[in-house]
Each structure stands twice: as C-alpha cells, then as structure tokens.
Amino acid sequence: MSLDIKSIDIKPKRETFGHVERRIGEGKMASRYEEATFDIQPTTNFHYRPLADASYELYDVEKTAVKMEDWYKFLDPRQYHYASYVTARAKQQEVAEQNFVFVEKRNMLDVMPAEIKELILSYVLPLRHYEWGANMNNLQLCSEGYGAAITNAFMFHAEDRLGNAQYITRIGLLLSDNEPVVLDNGKDQWMNDEAWQGLRKAMEDSFVIKDWFELHIAQNVILDAFVHPLYFNLMEQELNAKGGSAQVMMTEFITSWNEECARWIDMTVKVACSENEENKELLNTWCKKYIEIAYNAVLPLAKKVHSSPEEAMDMIKDELVVRLNKNGLNL
Amino acid sequence: MSKVFLALQAVEETRAIIEAIKEDNPHAEVENQPAMVKVAAEGKLQIMAETVSNHIGRDWDPQELQLVLVSLAGNVDEDYDHFTIYWDN
Amino acid sequence: MTMKTQKRKKRLNMKDKYKYMTRLGWDTTYQDMDDVFPKDKFEGIKIHDWEAWEDPFRMTMDAYWKYQGEKDKKLYAIIDAFSQNNGQKNITDARYVSALKLFLTGVSPLEYQAHRGFADVARNFRGDGPRVACQMQAIDELRHVQTQIHTLSHYNKHFNGFSEFAHWHDRVWYLSVPKSFFDDARSAGPFEFMIAIGFSFEYVLTNLLFVPFMSGAAYNGDMATVTFGFSAQSDEARHMTLGLQAIKFLLEQDPDNVPIVQKWIDKWTWRGYKVLGLVSMMMDYMLPESPQSWKEAWELYFEENTVALFKDLERYGIKIPECAGTVSAEKEHLSHQIWMTFYTHNAAAPFHTWLPDEKKMDWLSEKYPNTFDKYYRPVYEHWGELEKQGKRYYSEMLPQLCQTCQIPMLYTDCENDDPTQIVHKQTTFNGERFHFCSDHCQKIFEDEPEKYVQSWLPVHQIFQGNCGGATLPEVLKWYKVEFGQDNLDYVGSQDEKMWKQWKGEA
Numbered sequence: 001m002s003l004d005i006k007s008i009d010i011k012p013k014r015e016t017f018g019h020v021e022r023r024i025g026e027g028k029m030a031s032r033y034e035e036a037t038f039d040i041q042p043t044t045n046f047h048y049r050p051l052a053d054a055s056y057e058l059y060d061v062e063k064t065a066v067k068m069e070d071w072y073k074f075l076d077p078r079q080y081h082y083a084s085y086v087t088a089r090a091k092q093q094e095v096a097e098q099n100f101v102f103v104e105k106r107n108m109l110d111v112m113p114a115e116i117k118e119l120i121l122s123y124v125l126p127l128r129h130y131e132w133g134a135n136m137n138n139l140q141l142c143s144e145g146y147g148a149a150i151t152n153a154f155m156f157h158a159e160d161r162l163g164n165a166q167y168i169t170r171i172g173l174l175l176s177d178n179e180p181v182v183l184d185n186g187k188d189q190w191m192n193d194e195a196w197q198g199l200r201k202a203m204e205d206s207f208v209i210k211d212w213f214e215l216h217i218a219q220n221v222i223l224d225a226f227v228h229p230l231y232f233n234l235m236e237q238e239l240n241a242k243g244g245s246a247q248v249m250m251t252e253f254i255t256s257w258n259e260e261c262a263r264w265i266d267m268t269v270k271v272a273c274s275e276n277e278e279n280k281e282l283l284n285t286w287c288k289k290y291i292e293i294a295y296n297a298v299l300p301l302a303k304k305v306h307s308s309p310e311e312a313m314d315m316i317k318d319e320l321v322v323r324l325n326k327n328g329l330n331l
Numbered sequence: 332m333s334k335v336f337l338a339l340q341a342v343e344e345t346r347a348i349i350e351a352i353k354e355d356n357p358h359a360e361v362e363n364q365p366a367m368v369k370v371a372a373e374g375k376l377q378i379m380a381e382t383v384s385n386h387i388g389r390d391w392d393p394q395e396l397q398l399v400l401v402s403l404a405g406n407v408d409e410d411y412d413h414f415t416i417y418w419d420n
Numbered sequence: 421m422t423m424k425t426q427k428r429k430k431r432l433n434m435k436d437k438y439k440y441m442t443r444l445g446w447d448t449t450y451q452d453m454d455d456v457f458p459k460d461k462f463e464g465i466k467i468h469d470w471e472a473w474e475d476p477f478r479m480t481m482d483a484y485w486k487y488q489g490e491k492d493k494k495l496y497a498i499i500d501a502f503s504q505n506n507g508q509k510n511i512t513d514a515r516y517v518s519a520l521k522l523f524l525t526g527v528s529p530l531e532y533q534a535h536r537g538f539a540d541v542a543r544n545f546r547g548d549g550p551r552v553a554c555q556m557q558a559i560d561e562l563r564h565v566q567t568q569i570h571t572l573s574h575y576n577k578h579f580n581g582f583s584e585f586a587h588w589h590d591r592v593w594y595l596s597v598p599k600s601f602f603d604d605a606r607s608a609g610p611f612e613f614m615i616a617i618g619f620s621f622e623y624v625l626t627n628l629l630f631v632p633f634m635s636g637a638a639y640n641g642d643m644a645t646v647t648f649g650f651s652a653q654s655d656e657a658r659h660m661t662l663g664l665q666a667i668k669f670l671l672e673q674d675p676d677n678v679p680i681v682q683k684w685i686d687k688w689t690w691r692g693y694k695v696l697g698l699v700s701m702m703m704d705y706m707l708p709e710s711p712q713s714w715k716e717a718w719e720l721y722f723e724e725n726t727v728a729l730f731k732d733l734e735r736y737g738i739k740i741p742e743c744a745g746t747v748s749a750e751k752e753h754l755s756h757q758i759w760m761t762f763y764t765h766n767a768a769a770p771f772h773t774w775l776p777d778e779k780k781m782d783w784l785s786e787k788y789p790n791t792f793d794k795y796y797r798p799v800y801e802h803w804g805e806l807e808k809q810g811k812r813y814y815s816e817m818l819p820q821l822c823q824t825c826q827i828p829m830l831y832t833d834c835e836n837d838d839p840t841q842i843v844h845k846q847t848t849f850n851g852e853r854f855h856f857c858s859d860h861c862q863k864i865f866e867d868e869p870e871k872y873v874q875s876w877l878p879v880h881q882i883f884q885g886n887c888g889g890a891t892l893p894e895v896l897k898w899y900k901v902e903f904g905q906d907n908l909d910y911v912g913s914q915d916e917k918m919w920k921q922w923k924g925e926a
Contacts, residue, residue: 010506010509010578010922012577012578013577013578013579013580014576014577014583015577016573016576016577017569017573017576017582017583017584017585017586018583018584018587018900019584019586019587030573032570035569035570035573036565036566036569036570039586040529040532040565040569040586041532041536042529042532042533042586042589042590042599043590044590044591045590045591045596045599045876045881046603046876047596047599047600047603047604047607047874047875047876048600048603048604048607048871048872048874048875049607049874050606050607051462051607051608051609051871052458052459052462052609058603058606058607059536081566082492082559082562082563082566082567083492083495083496083563083566083567083570086484086485086488086489086492087489087492087493089485089489090485090486090488090489090490091489092485093481093482093485093486094486096482097482128444129444129445129446131444132444132445135555136543136551139539139540139542139543139551139555139558140543142536142539142558143536143539143540143542143543148532151536152562155535155539155558155559155562156559158539158555159481159484159555159559160481162481162552162555163481163482163485165441165444166441166480166481166482167482169440169441169444170441173432173440177430178430178431178432180432180436180440183440187446190446191446191449200450201450204448204449204450204451204456205450205451207448207451207455207456208451208455208456333727333728333731333732334728336725340650365638366638366646366650394479394483394487395487396654397479397487397488397491397654397658398487398490398491398654399654400653400654400657401650401653401654401657402627402653402656402657402660403657403660403661404725404728404729406661406664407476407477407661409434409477409478410433410434410435411433411434418728418732419732
C-alpha cells in the first residue's frame with residue numbers, strides 16, 4: 001500500500017443506505033448504531049405462517065396491544081450495537097474479574113461472619129434462577145418483539161441476565177470453597193422455601209404472558225425494579241456494617257449494570273407512553289398490576305435480608321412510581 | 332479412520348499454537364497458505380495448554396483459540412488444559 | 421499467621437464448572453411445563469433426557485464478552501483503515517463489487533433471520549444446555565449482520581446496488597429465493613429449525629457459502645471483506661459444533677427420531693443447495709480472479725469432506741441426502757445456467773452482469789471440460805455478437821418460478837443424457853396447479869402443501885398487480901431500483917465509469 005499524499009479525489013455518491021437516509025436526512029453521515037439498527041428486520045411479504053402458531057406472521061405488530069407508528073422510535077440511548085456492546089461489557093468484566101481476584105487473594109471471605117455467608121447462600125444465591133428466568137423472558141422478547149431497535153436491546157439484555165446468573169453462581173462457589181452442594185441447596189430454597197415462592201410464582205406466571213410488551217413491563221420494568229434494588233443496593237448497604245463487604249465487591253458488575261440499563265428501560269416506557277393515550281393506559285394498567293405482584297412477591301425476601309423490610313419495600317416502590325411517572329405514566 | 336481438520340489465521344499468536352501442535356501430534360500435517368495455516372490429522376488432534384504456554388512465553392488459555400480459529404472438522408472436547416478435535420469412527 | 425497470601429483451593433473441572441454455570445432451569449410448578457414450553461413437542465421428536473446434551477464449547481458470558489470484544493476491536497480497526505484509505509481502489513476490478521451486492525442483499529438479511537430464529541429456539545427448547553448454546557448463536561448472528569453492514573457500508577458510499585438492500589430483500593424477484601428459504605426454516609418447529617439451519621446450513625453447506633466469498637475477496641484485493649470473513653469464522657466454528665451436537669443428540673434420544681431427521685436432512689440439503697446456486701454463479705462468473713470453480717468447491721466441501729461426517733452418522737441409520745446425485749449431475753451446468761438467467765434478466769436485477777471475456781471463457785473451458793464449450797460458449801459468443809451490434813440482449817419476459825425454491829424454472833435435466841431439456845414438474849392441489857423445477861422441490865411441496873401454497877412468488881405478485889404496476893419501470897420504481905444505475909450491464913454503468921476515473925482510464 002503506497003502512502004500517496006497526492007491522492008485522487010474520491011467523493012462518495014451517498015453517505016449511507018437508503019432506509020437510513022430516509023430517517024436521518026440526506027447528506028448526513030450515519031453512525032454505526034444507526035446503520036446496524038434501522039430497518040434490518042423484515043416487515044412484509046412473508047412466505048409462510050409459523051407452524052406452531054399460524055395466527056401471526058413471522059414478524060407481526062399484532063403480537064402486542066401496544067401501537068406504534070414507528071417501532072424504531074425505541075432507539076437505545078446507550079447506542080448498543082454488537083461491537084459497542086461487547087466492548088463495554090469486556091471492560092466491565094475486567095473490573096469484575098479484578099474484584100473477584102482481590103477478594104480471593106486477600107482471603108476476604110475468611111473474615112465474613114458465618115451467618116452472613118449463610119444468608120447469602122440461602123437468600124441471594126437462589127437469584128441465579130431468577131436471573132435465568134429473566135434470561136428466558138428476554139429471549140422471548142427478542143424472538144417475539146417488533147423492530148430491531150428494541151429486539152436488539154432485548155438480545156443484549158438476555159445475555160446480561162445470563163452473565164448475572166453466572167456471577168451469582170460464582171459467588172456461591174467461592175463462599176463454599178467450590179462445594180457444588182450449595183447450588184443444590186440454593187435450588188432447593190428456590191423450589192421449596194416459603195420466602196421464595198412468591199417470586200418463583202411471579203416468574204413462572206411471566207413465562208406464559210402472551211403480549212410481549214406486557215412481558216417487558218412485568219420483567220424488565222417492574223419485577224427487576226424491586227429485586228435488584230433490594231439485593232444489590234439496600235441489602236448491601238447493611239452488609240458493609242456487618243462484615244459482608246466482600247459480597248459488595250463481588251456484585252459490582254450487577255450494580256453498575258443496573259445503573260446503565262435504567263436509561264434504556266426508562267426510554268422504552270417514555271416512548272411507548274408518549275405515542276398515544278391507549279398505550280399510556282395500557283402501561284398504567286400493566287404497571288399497577290405488576291407492582292402489586294412484585295411487592296407481595298419480594299416482601300418475604302426483604303424480611304430475610306433487610307432489617308426494616310416494609311420500610312425498604314415502600315421506599316423501593318415509591319422511587320419506582322416516581323421514576324415511572326417521570327417517564328409519562330400516571331400511577 | 333477419518334481426518335480431523337483445523338484452520339487458523341496466520342497471525343503472531345498462531346505460531347506458538349502450531350509449534351505446540353507439531354510437538355504433541357507427530358502425525359499432524361501442517362500446510363501454510365496465504366493468511367491461513369491448515370492442520371489435518373488422522374483421528375485426533377490435541378492442543379495442550381502447557382505446550383502452547385511454553386512456546387508463547389506466558390500462560391495461554393485454550394479459550395484463546397477463539398481469536399484465531401477459522402474452521403474445524405470433527406467433534407470438540409475442551410478443558411482448562413487442552414482443546415481436542417476427534418472423530419468417533 | 422502466614423506470609424502466604426493465597427490459599428490452595430479445590431478446583432472444579434471445566435465440564436462441571438460449565439454445568440453449574442448453565443444448568444439453571446427448574447421444572448415449573450405454578451405453571452404447566454407444557455405451557456411454559458409450548459413448541460417443543462408438536463414435531464414428533466422424542467426427547468427422554470435433556471441432560472444428555474453435551475456442550476460443544478464451554479464459554480461463560482465473561483469469557484464471551486472478553487474474546488468477542490477483542491475480535492471486534494481488531495475487525496473495526498481494519499474497517500476504519502479500509503475506509504480511511506479508500507481500500508476499494510485496490511480491488512482487481514469493479515465487476516467484483518457485484519459479488520458483494522449479492523452478499524449484502526441476499527446473505528446479510530439471512531444472518532438477521534438466523535439471529536431471531538436462534539433466539540426463538542433458545543427460548544423454546546426445554547433443556548438448559550441447548551438453550552445456552554442457541555442463544556450464543558443468536559447473538560453471534562446479530563454480530564454477523566451488523567459487521568457485514570458496517571464492512572460494506574464503505575462500498576455503498578461509492579457503488580450502486582447496495583443502498584436499498586433491506587427493501588430489496590423483501591421484494592425483488594430473485595431475493596425471494598433466500599428469503600423464502602429462511603422463512604421456511606423460521607416458520608418450522610424448533611427441531612426442524614435446528615436441523616435446517618444448525619446442521620444442514622451451518623455445518624454441511626457452510627463452506628460452500630463462506631469460503632467462496634472470502635477467498636473471492638482475498639483473490640480480488642478486498643481486504644475489508646477478507647477481514648470480516650476471518651473474524652466471523654471463529655464464530656462459525658462454534659456454530660458448526662452446535663449443529664453437529666444437535667443432530668447427534670436428536671438421533672441418540674430415540675430411534676423414532678431418525679426418519680424425521682433424515683427427511684429434514686434431505687429437504688434442507690436440497691433447499692440450501694438451491695440457494696447456493698447464486699454462489700456458484702458468483703464463483704464462476706463474477707470474480708475477475710477466480711480461486712476455485714463451483715465444481716471444485718462442491719467436490720471438496722461436499723463430496724470429499726462430508727463423507728467423513730456421514731460416516732460418523734451412519735451408525736444411527738442416517739444416509740447421505742438423496743439429492744446428492746442430482747447435485748453432482750448438475751455441477752458442471754449450474755453456474756452457467758444461472759449466470760445466463762441473470763445476464764438476460766439484468767434489466768430487473770440491481771447488480772451488474774457482463775459477458776465473460778476470452779480469458780474467463782478459457783478458464784471455464786478448463787474447469788468444465790464436459791459442458792462449457794459444448795453448451796454454453798456458443799451462447800456467449802452469440803450474445804457477444806449481439807453486443808457488438810449494439811443489441812445487448814435483455815429479456816422482456818418474466819420467468820416462471822418454482823413454487824418451492826422460487827428460482828426461475830430454467831434448470832435442465834442433467835441426470836439423463838440430454839441437458840438441454842428444461843425440467844418442469846406439476847402437482848394439482850385443491851384444484852390449483854403448481855409448478856416445480858425438480859423432483860426434489862415437488863416432493864417438498866407434496867409433503868406439506870398447505871405450507872408451500874402460501875409462497876409470495878414475486879412474478880405472480882407482479883402479474884397480480886401487487887408490485888407497483890404492469891410495466892418494468894413501474895415495478896422497478898416499486899422495488900426502489902434505480903434504472904440505469906443499479907441494474908443493466910456493467911459495461912456502460914456508473915460503476916464502470918467511476919472505476920475508470922479512479923484508474924486514470926477515463
């Protein structure tokens with residue numbers, strides 16, 4: 001390759017693809033995110049209806065009661081396309097890795113009181129199943145959703161949940177010195193312990209929700225908004241004082257992930273609500289319904305992991321309602 | 332017996348992997364092509380993490396193969412210390 | 421008290437550790453398992469023990485993010501460099517770019533469909549192991565469509581024939597071939613999807629799609645596409661092992677699965693082969709520098725390589741796909757017949773075609789000793805004469821499409837001794853007559869007629885008035901194909917003019 005300073009004048013004929021140009025305007029340079037997202041999902045002229053359920057086309061706006069004039073309004077504020085997504089996560093996993101190495105190397109778990117370890121094994125570790133359920137739901141959303149803007153984000157969100165589940169599993173193995181029996185015990189808790197049943201039921205009920213946007217509300221907007229703040233914020237604040245700092249270090253990935261995702265989740269609520277009154281009503285109804293379910297499901301767990309469970313839950317609920325109303329709802 | 336097959340990008344990291352393969356699999360046939368290195372072997376091919384580490388000068392994780400892998404033919408078995416390709420017949 | 425900072429810890433072996441990281445599901449009790457997994461029983465496939473699934477690769481998410489992040493860093497550095505340095509100037513000839521147009525319009529949308537399809541099966545299989553493997557593939561496929569778009573974005577800035585790839589894939593006549601192929605897989609049940617795509621496409625046939633495009637790129641100076649190709653290949657290795665694992669798992673679970681799987685292998689090898697016809701034409705006609713002929717590729721990647729695979733599967737009672745004989749018989753004819761179809765219908769296709777020059781024709785004679793000079797060179801020479809007279813031949817007719825594969829019915833009978841006879845099969849269903857290019861397509865239809873009668877056949881649709889009008893200009897407008905820019909011969913095109921300017925030949 002020669003370094004030809006005196007290169008011939010090569011002017012592009014066009015800045016980007018036609019469908020992108022129609023959205024961002026002629027002559028404008030498109031971002032990687034825009035080219036990777038706009039209109040890559042087929043919308044018409046499908047050849048065969050799905051054998052498993054012929055009531056819908058392969059990609060069908062009717063799979064949800066939410067109505068949008070343009071499903072590409074759900075642009076991700078994080079602008080995640082595959083490359084920027086894995087780049088971001090690679091950095092975050094690097095930090096997480098260092099945290100785990102630090103905890104191990106400094107024997108931080110040696111100074112963790114036994115009852116804190118027990119608490120984590122019984123009342124945090126089973127969350128690996130919760131995260132797996134969230135993974136299933138986000139795969140459902142990626143499969144059934146409409147418009148690549150939102151379904152791409154669901155794909156990333158699904159993989160994040162698997163990542164969360166794996167970090168939680170790793171914590172359990174670390175606490176037990178690689179005794180896998182704690183995982184079996186954790187599953188037993190998930191399946192049989194009274195405190196977990198509300199959440200497990202809520203999760204299993206979500207597996208059969210037909211409307212995909214409703215599922216998104218139930219899982220990503222509401223249920224997570226109770227579970228995650230309880231476990232990875234409020235509970236951990238108390239852990240520091242009780243000798244459980246190692247746990248806080250090991251869950252740093254999940255904590256900062258929550259902060260990041262909030263921007264995307266808020267956008268999905270805002271965009272759907274501001275589109276029309278019917279969507280707003282729909283979301284109001286769904287949010288009310290799932291807030292009640294989530295509150296009742298998570299309260300028994302709050303009683304196990306927090307010193308003032310009702311106060312904690314009320315605080316979480318209030319903050320969630322404020323946040324949702326800021327994004328267009330009126331709860 | 333059928334031959335298993337592996338193709339790697341011809342980049343710096345691959346050099347050590349190929350050396351390790353030759354050391355641990357005397358029956359392997361290595362073919363250098365532009366941009367690619369192809370390896371064929373009867374029945375089984377084993378890439379040992381320790382051997383590669385010796386050749387590369389640092390700890391090498393078999394999962395790093397992901398970075399240079401182009402193609403393979405055969406069943407896969409991997410663990411912390413090896414990456415193996417084999418046919419059953 | 422001890423000076424040692426690190427304690428010795430019991431280490432889990434990788435297989436076990438990966439199990440703990442992925443076997444996270446449970447049998448639901450508040451909802452029926454069949455309601456939670458409504459799609460994995462209706463195909464008649466019997467699974468007794470999902471735990472028998474062996475994970476082909478054992479990458480946890482943190483490793484996935486780390487290694488894929490590194491790969492993308494390298495890939496995008498090259499894409500940026502290519503763009504900054506106007507790398508497109510270094511290709512052998514601008515005719516080559518039509519191969520890339522075929523790729524972006526015909527293949528990249530299939531990557532997107534694969535992404536959604538694998539997300540679907542990842543949710544709908546009951547077993548945890550396959551669900552994790554399938555979702556890894558789902559996100560990989562999203563990587564592929566997006567990196568392909570980004571790689572070819574720079575070409576789009578300078579060359580025609582890329583800009584409306586998304587719009588074309590859903591409408592233009594020959595693109596219904598790949599689109600219907602994947603719609604077929606996507607509308608099938610999860611097990612058929614796995615055999616169709618995971619096994620037949622991503623294992624048996626994958627080398628016949630990617631190697632031709634990637635070596636074509638390498639031989640013709642296209643650094644960007646070569647780099648994309650290498651970068652995607654390590655993902656493909658994971659996909660191949662998933663496909664192989666999937667089929668072995670199904671076959672080992674119950675002997676009743678064998679005939680179902682065999683039927684799918686037969687169907688999907690054929691449907692996949694039909695789509696690959698476009699690749700055969702690309703290899704033999706669209707590369708100024710051709711690394712390999714279609715015939716050579718088929719002989720190496722199918723006839724040679726697949727033998728080992730099917731030997732492995734023999735013990736389950738699986739046989740080599742029944743269409744292998746037909747494909748073999750067609751291998752010296754396929755690319756020529758397809759190129760001729762596109763050459764004559766180039767007014768309606770948004771990439772360029774051209775007559776092979778002497779050098780290329782001599783190469784084709786050498787690679788196709790039994791057929792080229794006898795059947796095809798005379799036609800090209802005749803068209804060459806027409807071109808000299810300023811009457812470059814463009815067909816004004818629309819071809820009949822096969823109901824199943826949707827390719828124009830211009831294939832001839834290569835299995836008997838007269839390959840000048842066009843194959844035309846017919847079946848009547850519910851009082852309506854349907855047309856096929858082959859026994860195999862006819863059989864696929866007759867096995868599931870209610871499915872294949874639904875096909876959105878582009879030529880039928882044009883005649884029914886659903887594509888903008890009754891004239892070619894109206895249809896092209898509806899297609900968003902710019903007449904005189906995207907279509908017609910390379911000679912006289914804007915692409916050619918621009919290329920000559922760059923090379924100082926204007």
